[in-house]
Amino acid sequence: MDESTIICKCEEINLAEIESAIQSGAHTFDDIKRITRCGMGPCQAKICSSLVREIISQSLEVSLSEIGLPRMRMPLKPTRIAALAGKETSSSVVSVFAESAPKEGDES
Template sequence: MDKTTIICRCEEISYEEVEEVIEHGGRTFDDVKRLTRCGMGPCQAKICTGLVANIIHEHTALPLSEIPLQRMRMPLSPIKLEILATNSTAFSAVKSVLDEVEIEDGKVR
């Protein structure tokens, strides 16, 4: 692969950009992801995982078995927000910023 080879097609991240992260001390796919957006696009790293692992391996001599996979997250394949919504208006873990403001005697507590 030459320097301009595209590693992540979704976010158009090149070999060179991945290499730079490793030169700055990055050692995992997620380090590369956070610094370059490699793997953050619609396919969520389904194409670039192995390629990035190989680049890390080449530059650090870490065995491939010691290079952790990226953190996979829900929903794995893009899904419409309305499918996830349940139309409930009762919230427990999710807060409203304004609800957290407490007023006492006409003043902010």
């Protein structure tokens, strides 16, 4: 893994940015999130949180169990406003992304 390795795929945050945040005093995932936006993408840190916690653990030479878990906020998955307003039953993440993806033949 080099400095340009993407750690948070959703927000395109690389290892150098994570390490810079740690050197600036970030000691938890939430500290890094506030500085870099890491963990604020569509997956809401499901992909990057364990990697970032490992990087913090190695950089600060503390055990992984001492690094707190990210603070989660609702909704825990991409949700349509209509579902929040009670006008639609909940939908899957796949369907939300599938509807927003460009269709074959779309010109935009």
